[in-house]
Amino acid sequence: MHAMEPKVSVIIPVYNCEKYLNETLRRLTGQSLQEIEILCVNDGSTDGSLGILNDWARKDDRIVVVDQPNSGAGAARNHGLRRARGEYLSILDSDDLYEPDMLAHAYECASKHAADMVVYGADFYYEDKNAFDSVPWLDLKRLPEQNPFSVHDVAGNPFRSTNGWTWDKLFKRSFIQENGIVFQEQRTYNDMVFTFLSFCCASRIATLHEVLIHQRKNHKTSLSQTGDKSWWCVRDALAGLKSGLESKGVFDALRRHFDNYVLHMVRFNATSINRTQAFLQLYPVMKDEWVREFGLDAKPLDYFDIPDDACWLDRVRSEDLCEFLLAECVDGETRIANMRKEIINLRKTASSSEKKLKKIQGSRDYKLGKSILRIPRKVVHAFRGNS
Secondary structure (H helix, E strand, C coil), rough: CCCCCCCEEEEECCCCHHHHHHHHHHHHHHCCCCCCEEEEECCCCCCCCHHHHHHHHHHHEEEEEEEECCHHHHHHHHHHHHHCCCCCEEEEEECCCECHHHHHHHHHHHHHHHEEEEEEEEEEEEECEEEECCCCCCCHHHHHCCCCCCHHHHHCCCCHHHHHHHCCCCEHHHHHHHHCCCCCCCCCCCCCHHHHHHHHHHCCEEEEEEEEEEECCCCCCCCCCHHHHHHHHHHHHHHHHHHHHHCCCCHHHHHHHHHHHHHHHHHHHCCCCCCHHHHHHHEEEEEHHHHHHHCCCCHHHHCCCCCHHHHHHHHHHCCCCHHHHHHHHHHHHHHHHHHHHHHHHHHHHHHHHHHHHHHHCCHHHHHHHHHHHHHHHHHHHHHHHHH
16 A cells, blocks of 8 residues: 555654554544555653554554654654655544544545645534533634635634644645645644644635544543643744744734734633643733733734733733732622523523523633633632731
């Protein structure tokens, strides 16, 4: 099979993923599109991952095992890019679930439209509940209906019309090579530059609304669950994306969209922090350096499209750490109290409201309110304990 050029090169960084690896490789080798290569880059795993990879490689010569010292997912993906031979690239995580026709349908769409990039449907798989659910902020209807299109055809903010991850996309390898697009080699947010630089530079993008991949959620080994260990990475990713867009000559046309995205991601990063010490380190840097670096200090609040983001920025601009935390605590308590009242009212109605109740409890606002309270409560309790 290695005598022919594969239609798709699948690149997977692997780090201590022995729990999921057999299922991952079973789903990939069982793809209906057989003309593929599967580049598994073992990133210095300390569990049995490398042994599992080698066992599979002996059974299927489409699997290529690359071993490197632990350098992070970005470096592993770049290693895979250098080794890839396929016409298109599928850059996946080692623990997600793939539909058997994922690569076939994505490749067919790419070929039909001579696409530089294909974006296809995805959802979440909640491991603790053994259940699938939609991604609340991921809606392919935000993208143009016609195929193919470019970033200039997107009606809204292109940085909010898709996500800055690679696993629900297919990329033309020659397009990636010609534009010199690579991954940032950092702990988290290492795929933001690769994904959005591709999206903003591609002249032919196609969408496929079929859900073809399910991202596994709620397991402790995921980097997305431990972002407080690298809270500065979002700044480095945003700075890298800005630099890349400038170098490609597309930044000026996207400036306002980018500024709005910067604010949203800085806020998202701050509200995702789980450890008190990490937030205490983050806040002064975010307030005194990041806001000024990205020009958020000089923009009027009505420049920003999302009112909640603008209000949050206004507080960061004007409040010191203690003032900010107290305000967040009060705001969060109000949000939670209002939602609890709504939940109580819903419980008084018929059981037909149960679906709406679960939707509220699973909403981003409810979860954001709870996450906002986490750090302020810890700090307030610490202050009280020291008084």
